[in-house]
Amino acid sequence: MASEEASLRALESLMSEFFHTSTSNDRKREIEALLNNFAQQLGAWRFCFYFLSSSHNDYVLMYSLSVFENLINKMWLGVPSEEKMQIRGSLPKLLLSQHKALPGFICNKLCKVIVDMGRQDWPMFYHDFFTNILQLIQTPSTTPLGLIMLKTASEELACPREDLSVARKEELRKLLLEQVPTVLGLLTGVLESIWDKHSVTAATPPPSPTASDADDLLSNLVHTPSLAKQLSQPPPSLEAESERICALALECLSHLFSWIPLSASITPSLLTTIFHFARLGCDARSRRTHAVNNSNAVTLNGGGSSSPPLPLTLPTSQQDCNRLGVLAMSCINELMCKNCVPLEFQEYLLRVCQQTFYLLQRITRETNAHSVRSRLEELDESYVEKFTDFLRLFVSVHLRRIESNAQFPVVEFLALLFKYTFHQPTHEGYLSCLDIWALFLDYLTNKIRNRLEDKEAIIGRYEDALVLLLTEVLNRIQFRYNQTQLEELDDETLDDDQQTEWQRYLRHSLEVVAKIMELLPTHAFSTLFAALRENLEVYLGLQQCIVNTGTGIHAQSLAALQAYSHWLARFYSEVQHQNPQQFVSIISTAMEALPPLISTKVPEKLLLSACHLLVSVATTVRPVFLINIPAVQKVFSRVTDSSAQRLPEEAQVLLCRALSNVLLLPWPNVPEGEQQWAERSSHHANLLNSLTREYRQLKGTAPPQRKGQLEATKRVICQTLGVLKDIVENISGEGTKSRQICYQSMQESAQLSLTLFPAYIHQSGMWILLVYVLSLD
Template sequence: MASEEASLRALESLMTEFFHSCTTNERKREIEELLNNFAQQTGAWRHCLFFLSNTRNEYVMMYSLTVFENLVNKMWIGVASQDKMEIRSCLPKLLLAQHKSVPYFIRNKLCKVIVDIGRQDWPMFYHDFFTNTLQLIQSPALAPLGLVMLKTTSEELACPREDLSVARKEELRKLLLEQVPTVLGLLTGILETYWDKHSVIASTPPPSPTSGESVELLGTLFQGSQYSKLLCQPMAALDNDSQQLCCLVLECLAHLFSWIPLSTSITPTLLASIFHFARFGCDLRTKAKIGSFISSNSSSSNGQLNPGVMPPTSNGGGRNGQQSEGNKVDRARLGVLAMTCVNELVSKNCVPMDFEEYLLRMFQQTFFLLQRLTRENNAHTVKSRLQELDESYLEKFTDFLRLFVSVHLRRIESSPQFPIVEFLALLFKYTFNQPTHEGYFACLDIWSVFLDFLTTKIKSRLADRESVLNRYKDALVLLLREVLNRIQFRYNQAQLEELDDETLDDDQQTEWQRYLRQSLEVVAKVMELLPSHAFSTLFPVLQENLDVYLGLQQFIVTTGTSRRLNISAENDCRRLHCSLRDLSSLLQAVGRLAEHFIGEVFAARFSDALAVVERLVEVTCYGSQTSLYDLETAVPSVLKPDLIDVHAQALAALQAYSHWLAQFYSEVHSQNQTQFINLITSAVDASSPLITAKVPEKLLLSACHLMVSITATVRPVFLVTLPAVQNIFNLITTENQTRRLPQEAHMLVCRALSNMLLLPWPNLPESEQQWQTRSSNHASLLAALTREYRILRGTVNITPRQPGLDDMKAVIKQTLPVLRDIVDSISGESTKSRQICYQSLQESVQVSLSLFPVFIQQPDVTDEMLAFFLTLFQALRVQMGVAFTGQIIHTFLSMFTREQLAASILQEGSAGCRVVQKFLKILQVVVQEPGQAFKPFLPSILSLCMEQVYPVVAERSSPDVKAEMFELLYQILHQNWRYFFKTSVLTSVQRGAAEDTMENEAQFTAAMQAFGQSFLQPDIHIFKQNLSYLESLNSKHKLYHRKLFRTSMLFHFINVLLQVLLHKSHDLLQEEITLAIYNMASVDFDAFYSAFMPEFLNGCQGVDTSQRAVLARNFKLERDLPSFTQSVQRLVNDLRYYRLCNSSLPTGTIKL
């Protein structure tokens, strides 16, 4: 005894020293080693039992419990049965004796250790484990402790970790499911008892000013519902202990609901009880009324019942104010937990027939709460009511609404007992009174899901489309109007000013842009359902703001060279700012709706679309003519960006209608085109003056994008003859670096000009395309664009310090991206367009090839060159011809020496690395080319891949180069299968057919080894890519059936994939790996079961003979995928479990 006392004091001293701020890391490591050595001793648990009974030191308690936890979870199989009995007896006694005096986290840890024992031994060796928990719950004084045990049991036994065999996991789940009705009955009883005990039912409640409205609005929900009266009862006034106990019950229920199936065990009474407590979340956090809900003598219970939630118990009683605040938080927490329970049930998509009625009842009860949340009275508006509520409660409630609409609306919507229109009215009030932006976003998402549901429903029921729409029309009209109001500063300035419009999120948009985008998505979805109404709502609002913008001309004052906007009064500036911001948003809205005017509805909605396009053309011309972006203003930091943004958005909105303009063009091509010509001419006149380096870049880019869309989508014949277009040609083709546009704008304009000359004109036969004229014009355009670049042709060699090197690099980096963009933009076009493009480019391509060896040591330049060649190979390889393409490949293969490649690859993320990637991409294009033209290059490409690139990347991460190299390898195998296997697929799979005729076997084997090696490395992306490549080769070429693969590789691959599953290194790919194992095994199931499995199990380390026999017996000889998958999962789980058990046995243990 004395020695144990001494050990305890020493341990306390060590623990205190370990956690002291002055202790060095070196000393901490020494203490840690001492403690680990002590814990490994046989019988250490006896000392720990003494420590737990005789110390108040929290560190010592925690350490002792960790020793027990380790013993139970890792060494239990090797503990003597007498010792196990003693531990099973002592720990629950210790818990009962000390649960009130120890901190909550110690109590919870002790509960978990006892539950871990139950996980191993219940019911065979620990038959009273669960009954003890149920008895605790039924004892008033010990109910909180019983509930902590129950929740821990649900967490640890229902979804156990992998340290159990599959058979034991299934047994535990079955045992728990048998107990569910009893447990739910007990928990229901507690909730009912406490509600009834504390309900304050006044004999004559005062009349409510809103009661009439409540009954009227959702009266149909509760006709014949026995719960309607219950839900209308006054709230229970729970004391502190009762609240904590009910919180624990609801936590238990939430976890139970996460795994038990929906069934009649979840009774109507239980649901009603949960909803009683959900009402606590609807309570306002007002200080005046809170006193009546708190019993004056309530005090905190001894230790927290829930870790991390309740504040620590103080020695002295808190002041009333603090108590009230704490109590309000606890009451809100009851509501949050109740809604968590509801959401667990509602999130289940699989609903048995006998549970559908319960679901309906749940929705009825939740909408009673929704009605309470959105009720107005003299004291509170809906918004102020929601602002007063606990944020977590509102989040849970919104989650419920989302789950209801996305998972269950299709089940409930047609029920006569569910008033869907009244529900939408409540959801509307709830949405537009949200106190936070995030809450509002979440509600908009719910509306989006609802609108998708409605659109799908209407498409599937075209016959009664109108009746369905009429049912919802009022709701949709209100929604549209309110969402439009919410994006306008005119109605919502205070909230919109709060939104950040500078910081970009992960999706590269600001908070304001996200707000606007989500709002406009809802507007667009309503437009799809109610097109004419949506348009007649939006267009007048747009007109109103446009009138303000178009009226600004009268306020422009010119003095000398300066022009200013003569609006300076603060109020006027503020109103103008709001109007311009709104106009910008409404222009985006109009652009977003463009898709609803084309296709089948073009004719029906023609006049509306024409009105929009004419207005947009008018406003863009006005903006460009008056140069509003160039004005001096009273508040330049605000109004100038506003004016630029409106102009840019008007151009972008007009661009959105380019598909409509293209359809208009095709409809009128044989009629009077005056109207169309005027629109296009005006649009070009609006864009042309903005294409200059003096214009703000945002506006310049909008004008360039509009020009690209007109030239690529609309393609009017007369475009090239317009004076404005001639001006752009002159700007781009004259030598003047000072007037040069920024690179992105320059590229866009060049693309637009090239499109005009290369793309076929719509609605005209080939004979009227004027290809000859257009071809010579295109040649002139590209000659002008590449003038400086072609001068570099004579360059033979360069030195790093050569004067003018930077200028040469600048010319290359300016020219090649433009050429690449032009080629890219016609890659999907007709042969004629690509032919003309290549003729114009031919000289520049030859210059590039001659410069490539010169700049091989300049990776930033070769990167640009290879990007250009890659685009050429992808788009114009036919036009380049076999001979020249061969010359290019030959040049590249000779330039990229092994040393060159290695040096580039080793600099991960560098320009050199990108060069190698692009080179491999070019080779991918080459090996995919059908026909025999490029087959002679296959040996050298394979050699480069396997002998030069692979050795460098094999043992390094090099993810980017690796990905491209393996894709190249896959394309070589897939597109050139007959290079390795001469026989056809058909003959190879016919039984009795001659075996494969194999060629280039060494290269094939090396490629397969490279794939196999990649499965042993940690990069999950390469693993996934390569696994999919093997599966693809199998589905297309029967790879796994080939004799060479089947006899010398198949089992190696299966073994590697099983080892990956065992090591859990690529857990995200479990399904893909198991499917691949199945496909490989299915080549010859007999061989897999009779040869591979015994060999695999015999080779498994860390398991004994009897365990191997169990593993073999449990792997069922099934041939269908689901059963096979189950067997693989079971094998992996149980093999890991046996290893864990065996590694934890004391040395010298004899296993029976």
Template sequence: MSLLALNVRKISVPFLPFINWSLTFQRGKKMATSKLTDEERTKYLNPLHEAGWTLVDNRDAIYKEFVCQDFNQAWGFMSKVALQAEKMDHHPEWFNVYNKVQITLSTHDVNGLSQRDVKLANFIEKDGSSSSLATLELYVNELFSGNANKEQIEKIHQALDNFSRQKGAWKDALYFLNQTTNPQTAMYSLTVLEGVITKGWSGLSNSEQVELRTTLYHWLLEKHQFAPYFIRNKAVQLVVHIARSDWPQKYPDFFNDVLMQVSSPSSSSTILGLIFLQTASEELGTPRDGLLSIRKAELNQRLLQLIPQILAILTGLLQTIWEKRAHSITSTPPPSPTNPLPPESSSPHQQLSKANSCISQSLNSEAEPVARLVLQSLTHFFTWIPLSNHVTPQLMELIFRFVGMGTEEVQPMMSTCNELSVPVVALGTVNEILYKNCVPAEFENFVVLLFNNCCIILHHFVNNLNNGHLPQQPRPQFLEKLVELVHLLVSNHLRRLEGRLLPQFSVPQFLSLFFSFTFEQTDWGRYASCLDTWQVFLNYVKQSSNANGNHSIFNGDSLALRYQDSLVTLSEHVLLKTLFASNITQLEELDDEAVDGNMETERQKIQHQSIEIFVTAGELVRNQTLSLLNEPFQRCTSAYRSLTSLSTTNNNVVRLESKEQLKEMLVLFKDLAMLIQLVGRLSELHTGPDYCTHFEVGKSLVQKLVDLASYGSVVSNLNFIGIPADELKSTLSLVHAHVLSSLQAWCHWISMWAHGDGPKEPVNSLVSALVASAIDVFSPTWSNMRTTVGSVKENNREKVYQAGLQLLSSVVNVIRTANLWSCSSWIEVFHSVYDINYLPPMIHRELTRCVLGSAIVTWRNCTTEEQHWEERQTRLQLTLDRATQATRILVQELGREPLTPLLIQGKAVVISTVTLLADLAGLVRDETTASKAALYSVLSPWIEPTLILLSYYINDSEVTEAIFQLYVAIFDSLLSQLGIGRAEKAVQTFLEVFKQQNIQEILQQDNVHGIRAVEQLLRILQIVVQEPGNAFKRFLPNTLSLCLDHIHPCILQVNSPDIKETFYHLLTLILRHHWRSFFKGSVLMTYGSQDMDRAEQMDNRPQFIAIMTSYGQSFLMPDITIFKQNLEALDNLQSKWKLYHKAIFRDGIASQFISTLLNVLTNGSHELLREEIGLAIYAMASPDFEAFFQQLLPNYLLSCQGVEDHQKMALKSGFTNDTDLPSFTQNVHRLTNDLRCFRSTNISSASLYQC
């Protein structure tokens, strides 16, 4: 068989040479021959059939067509065959058109096939292999040339795929691999071999397996130095794949060969062996899917037995490489940054920290790739082997020697494949050990060694960078790995050494070096990583200090007291790093436009990290960190206040004289914006047990913010001329937004002040000032500022709006003071809020909700009489009447004709009214009964009109959705006030409306608003079914009918995940709260015998089965959220009502559920829920393990498709009858893994040779 037999391209030429030869050579005496016997036909013709020769119909002859590159190649091919035929005195039949050659072989003398035909066919195949290789390379070159069109590419792919599927293709692939110098051809050949090895290995005979394996391995030995690395690595992977199946039973020499290569004196052979070793770790130590569980365990255990030998060889390689360095440093080791190291703990690496050390020699070109591969192999082995018995301080010292190369002035070389340098890989090896939380036998020495070596590296960088001893910048990857190492040490091990007097290591000195290292970083990404590490350290200090049980952190020998000065210094440097005044060059490099997944820009992320560091440190050393803010805050606020003094006219015009003046302003105000954010976060430090102690400090800060807020309104009216100042205006808007946000953060502190025992006049004035500043944001002056839609300025104005809304909301809902209604500005906006028409729609809606909501919140520390409910209710009623007047008129006019124009014209006002009512109803969900009663008295007149509107607008999904949102809020917040009668009428109206509308049509049309309306109805029913008592039970039949008859049939086809979550949650609530509507048994029956359980009376059996069916269907959906939700729902029903013990579940439903869940595990579609699914199967099987083992499991295996009977028997015998949870779930996962493996193997084998 060869590629000559594949017709890949059709080439049109003006003249096609045509030859039809019947060659009869009669030179000399003919060879004596006879017709093939049956035994000979089987022996000789089967290999030819695999090579593509076919029997001719109605004739004892064999036939094959060859396709050459062109006519010249075809002619040469025929000439070679003709010469051989002449020698054999044979009579082949030919047919040739251009590049195609068709050959038919048969011996005329015997009137059939003879040995001559077999010999000539074998000769043709041998000669055709070289022609096939040329043809393959032609196709491959054309495929990768970029000149082939889509049709040609498809034909080439089809031809190559067909070739790879033919039996015996692997032999040609081996020939191509050995003969070609084309990388693409070699990769294709390896791909063909991969198909055979991974899909059809068991279909080869033992001799064929040996031939393939031996040929491939010897090719690697001969060609690995010259083959491209991706070809070499692919071939190695294939040999390891063979070992994955055959080692050690049929391939006993695999690891001996690998370790022999690793130990070879030839560096190229060592490299090959190391690649084998790492691949073996990946494929044998942690095998992926595709292997039976027993084989996985066997490979893992056998490889674990070799680990001591492997580690010894790898360690020896590293030791040899280090000793062979051209210029090893043997001078006396220097002292550590704090204390001298004893000689036994010194290492060649530590010698590199000697001040002004001489330039070291990097590894040579032969040793460097070997060292890298050794370290990479170690890293992967460390991901899965038990480290405690294999990682020693001596090994760590050796690895750290190579880490130390990253600190040398001569940087280690990097390979041409863009691989990581040796020091980076070595650091990765160390980090992998730390990620595994390794606890070796000599644990303390191990931890000290890690810290000490890390300390020396940090000391080297800090010392030499400051003194200019590193002419080259260290590679970024090395520094990133170093930061990762420090983070792991601080997170996992610092607590083990902190506070201990060790002769070799000092924690304060380590932190000091890391501090210097942190603020030497010019890369913001690494700096952010360093801040993460400092945050971990600060949290540790905080937890350790609070563990003493005292409110004050400065008790005894607390960590906070010990590190007091260091924490202040850290806060100071973090602050300076974040201020433009001290770090403008680096800060301008940060992106402040593109946002990440958390909607933060790069600059904002750094600022927030810095603020969190400052605040956490402030919790530990409060007064001292606050003092750091005084100078920069005073400087920036003074500049902010002086803006109006620059105005030269009465028109609020400020002339900017120069770019330098503009730049100076930007620096000041950007810093002010950040500092204001910081002040806002500091509010948390003043609301705890130290509230009284730091009251005056808090009062001062709040007053400064209030003054800035008042001044912000003035600044917003300034107009800058002379130089374009859009960025300046945007920055000023940002400052104002941060001021309002910071005040909102302080509202909890203000609430403590307002409801404390002190005088009320100061805090009442403060609240009035807060309200005035926030309301001013929504004035026409601010809102009419000229902005460009989508600009930074526009975005910052939106931030000001949002900050103002948040501040007002906190005043209303957090401070909750009656003094709010004494503010004239508040009363004014309360009565006019709905008339505002210049704000963006969403901002206006939120403002209206906040302002009108103030009439229904319960004030703190006020009696019922002092709440002034009647006055507030009256004010709310008047404002609401004005806001809803147009809708009331519409309802009154609905009886007239024609309706359609009226409904179209009134749609906008209806949605506006209903949305406002829904917003107000949602506000009182967690309020007192008095608040709810006050609001319901206002909303009550709208119950009937909205139901009328629903009936008129039932075909308008937008209005329908809005009305249902209103009733969700009413049922959720005001159900008690609504009463059973009105609630029943409303629900009945909803159900009737949807029956008329045909809810299935809404869902099938995939209308967004319509689906949301149905979802809101389901939410209403969720609230209803949870209500206790018998009054609401009358809704249950209609609710079940709606869910099971109308929604369930089409829920799987709906694209919206929200409605699915709501639907299934409603089903869960029905079962949870109305279990007795299905099962009327007593507690004795619930926990009694199975026979008693089967005798239990059951109502609504069809509905219960339909609910369970719906749950089961949800496990067929790809949505993992729904899957998890319903698994948890069933588990909760089992915990509360013993669902899995019920006879109806055990006798029928359980088998369906378990089968479905086993299929999910087998398919691997929900791997994230693997453990949860295993636990669910155990819980469902546990009420009757005997039925599971004797009936359910055998029936499940019997129904499995794509698995042979003997494989099913193996699966059943491998599932032991253990009933404890760990063993059972382990058996489940083993079963599904092996079932998947069997099925995949069978499918692959069946499809491998299908053309």
């Protein structure tokens, strides 16, 4: 005993030192080594059991449990049978005696350790493992503890880690499945007893102006009179302990539903009970009213009756009630996400849909005091997300099963979904609902493809809903109808998909519009055309206000057209061998804008934009017919005309590069034998002869002695070699044939340059000769 006490004090001291802020990392490593060595000893668990029983230090408790966890998961096979029995008997007793005093995370960890033993030994050596859990749930004082154990068992045994063999995993799952009917029955009883215990008869409120409509819809959705009556009752108020038990039970159900198959074990009674708790997420107003009435009734009973006073139960906080609603919706969604539905479960599935859509009706009901949007704003955000998830699962997984059922009014459901979608208080919520509509439209499209003979009947059933959806989605992306919300969208920050919030909003909306157009092309076109025509009239009306002196705008327009050269190239590759007339028209129209701009009278900014556009088309697009376009032939004539005034240096170089590329670069998607190299080589030689006419006249002449003549000669050399150097550099990375033609065309100029090199190299500014000669290598 003294040894255990001393060990406890030493461990507490080490733990305090380890977590102290002044302890160095080296010392922490030393302490960690000591603790690890202790944990590896076979008899260490006895000390740890004493520590768990005697210490109030959270660090010590957690360390002791980690020793047990390591022992069970890694060393269990080497532990003697007698010690295993002692551990299996002592830890549950410790949990039972101290669970109320232990911190929550310590209690959860101890439950996990006990479940780990069950994972190893149940049922052969730990036959009462699961029986003990069921007994804990059935005992009122230990119900919360039993629920924690049950959830942990579901997590650790149904979905075990990889350290178990496949056979053991299958055995555990089979054992758990055998317990499922009993477990679901217990959980149903726990939830029902709490609900019934706290349910009271509330005063019937006066009918609202929308009461008759609501009752009609309710009768359409829920065909069982007794169930409809239950749905109309106000929800009860729960005290904190009951709320905790319900939350634990719903968490257990949610995890169980994630792995058990759909079967008759999931009874209508259980589904109805879960649905009752789901109501708590959307009944805040009636819950508050009922709490006040309940409090008044208790006060009157305690003050004037000879009967013993009823205990006054305080209602839980709004947050706690929302939590129960969220947990209940999680249970429902776990059921809804299962695509494999047995035939005997079809009726239960219909019941789930009917009951949940009754909630949708309550959420979207509009009263004098609350609009649909304000009601959604009051609801917990997590609850709305869960409800949206349910709608998505219903449409994507189960609509095909439910649509033809006469007991489920699909058109009325779409009306509710429409209200739910277009009253969402957040952009994210709205986009999530648009995704649901996209799923529904995909479903309709596929259904029509598989049943073409019924196309008119299918579309006719949903036409009104689709028309309303199209109109409202279009309104949501137009500032005239939705300016306030559209201005809130971020159009600068990019997300992981390189989209802004504004772009994502538009994409989701237009995807829905496109899907509707596939189903209702005529109506969609007329709707879109009316909106586009109105906007187009406004746009075209701006023409009278345009002043034709915008050089900058003109240059930017050409630059914008240049930016599309890559898309034009792709378009050309698509239509080149099919129907290129439209492409020819686009290129011809663009080229017609260039000749008037190739002039010394045009501002240089605009001139350069025109030159860059021609370079892009000649280099990137490379259409076969480019040289035959009259506008391009005019540019050839302008550049080769010796009498025309020379353009600024940069523009001259760009134009010559473009015209050279027209003749040298191979045409895309054209066989080598059809490239017309001979004809193009002849044209290229003529082009260079025209460009080097003055330069070639220097052949056989000495440098002039007069300064004016010398400067003029040097200017001819620099201008000509600047153009030739650019052509050589531009073609250097191309194929052999292009470079051969270029070399043949430049051969005479190259020989002349080598001749002029010794005579002019010492003249100032004649470095271009050296650069050109070197570029020929």
